[in-house]
Amino acid sequence: MVEAVEGDEKSDRAVAVGIDDGVDLNDAVIVALGCNDKGAWSSCTEALEAALARFRSEGIDVVARSSWWSSLAWPDPHDPAFLNGVVIVRTEHDPHALMAALGRIEDAFGRERSVRNAPRTLDLDLIAYGRLSGDLQGLILPHPRAAERRFVMGPIAEIAPNWTHPHGGSASDLAASASVGADAHPS
Template identity: 45%
Template sequence: MALVAIGANLPQADGTPAIETCRWVVRRLATLRGMRLLAVSSWWESAPIPPDPGTPPYINGVVRLEGKAEPEALLAALHAIEDEAGRVRPYLNAPRVLDLDLIDLGGRVRDAPPPVLPHPRAHLRAFVLRPLAEVAPGWMHPALGQSVEVLTETVAGQEIRRVAEGCPPSRPSA
């Protein structure tokens, strides 16, 4: 199982709003070679972390994929999709057209090489944990040994609200 967090807070160059970019990326992730899209969370709106009064709120979600992928190859594919959407990285934590984070890949724990698994800050972010709980209830953090439900309680004070239902994964035709 692979868990990928999706986030966006800027429109694309053509004016496509952040929530539409997030919906687009779900369709794009469904085309990854060797992976199958199993679940898509609702879309959530959250304040930037760290707080930045001039930065628009983020739209966030999580998808659950199944298949075989090496961490480096999956991270490269996620970065290629970000580039396709027009992401630029002018500085750390800059507002973005699209952000894709590999949260977990089959319960692997590793510090290097990139990607670090599980994602080193996922357990600290309501905007990851709330949608993750929708697509992988009972998920256990591979390094901390705590469930997503327990971890979600620790971030209860973070500002987040559900703004839209996720789109269901495509079903293969019969």
């Protein structure tokens, strides 16, 4: 399956689900995307695609991406279902600057942070920044709950099954054992 990524000429090429041989997984910068409130968009798929199109303008180049995965909302399955995916990116931003750029994209999409785990138009999480590990002045890397979430590890395993979490375990193994969002599956 091939997904188009919009942006400049370099980014206009199709990016296939998967990863090319030129990406060093030890240096992988992984961002998760999620939506369960389409907001002004016709669907969460449209919102997530539009968010990806904004990455380039923030100095974030998508080099690989997963398909979109569906799952029940967590922790309240009565909330609208989620659509999730991951991308591996290249950027000159350090982790804090990357988080700021992701926050600007969320804000542009009407993200509100009033209630924890409430439905949201866009949720962008920095999952890993190479092999960095620990509390980096309030930013914890890798994402502290990523390994237990199938809606994160499943998409990572889809594009980089041999990626190793900085605390151990391959993406494939972590996806198989993830307990949160165990119903997650490609849409």
